[in-house]
Amino acid sequence: MARRALILVEGTMTNGLRFVQAAQRLGLHPIILSADPAQYDYLAAESIEAIRVDTANLDALIRECCRLRATYDIAGMTSSLESFYATAAKLCRHFDLPGPNPASIERCCDKFIQRQLLTEAGVSIPAFRLAANAADVESSAAEIGLPVILKPAVGSGSSGVRLCRNADELAEHTTYLLGGKHIWESSPRILVEEFAQGPYYIADIMGNEVIAIAAGDFGPPPHFVFREVTYPAVLTDDEHERMADVSLSCLTALGLGWGPTNVEFRWTKRGPVVIEVNPRLVGGADPQLVQLAYGIDLITEHIKRVIGEEWDLRRRHSHSAAVRFLVPDRDGTLEWISGDSQAADVPGVAEVKWSGKPKTPIIRKGDHRDRIGHVIAASPSAAQTKAIVQRAVDLIDWSITPFPTSGGEEQSAPHYLSD
Known part of the structure; x- marks a missing residue:
């Protein structure tokens, strides 16, 4: 009998x-199809089967999956990356496997089309305009009124997203986006959006069931780099x-509801305003936080849905879980890290993890890539979890040496713990 396989189109760090x-x-x-399998360290470490294939080419993926079907019983196909989620859905359609509607996924991933559909359905969202050039950006910002947010119409992880508070910042970020520095998907x-001000929340949904609502907090503007996420939000x-x-x-409104979705909000003077709908499983530490808070493994339940099995979304308990991201406040060389083992030993800490490594350059992008580590903790109460996270973070230290200046001088730089 052929072995049952799960095809994953690309992976995530x-x-x-x-x-x-x-x-x-x-x-x-599990079988990973990737244009560059070497980018995922865990594949070699866990001896996971990975096949190099042009994942931007649907026909190439279909051919590779047809080849694999000669050896395996392919039970399902999916992706953990937004940029490949629609591709995986198309593969599911081609091979008659369970999956979301690829057209709905593609419409939702285009933030302009998403906003048009939400507006037509009467969902409260920020005022927005679509711009193709600098003149469009300037006139759109004038119509909406500063401050505004500029963001690519397609993308994720806050890449290319910036709050523009005045005309100079607007011109600077427009030049960045259109001047060849930003990598467009x-x-x-460009979407020009009203800056909806208020507390930030994330709703995690599986099918048509809201599993959890978390509170999020960002680092200093003008960028939107997460500082902390806490489950559940105090509401x-x-x-x-x-x-x-x-x-x-x-x-x-968006034709979703087959599998995982997450919705981002700001709670403003007019109530909940939808900032974005992501037609996929929430990324980052959130699945781990949901499991710690409620005992629901979103990733496992998603895969069950993908292979046509019944999922189980019942809560096993109700705790508080939080992640604090460790973010540098300057560019330079990360010289050393200390205190992480002591932080991991703090009762209630579930994980201390570093993505940044000593002797590597730190060049901030103003998005999710700026994070060099995190601390995750859980406990029966929100106050206790907050105290555990803070105690662990206080034990962690690192040093960043700024890059040499034109004069050849360097100065040691203190770390920044996103407090």
């Missing part, structure tokens, strides 16, 4: 290994219900 391990626990043989189109019953209702309205 954060949750790729969790997808692989979840598949193995379900008795599946599609044709260059009144009315606030929770309103955000859950709006989340489900988004699914209807």
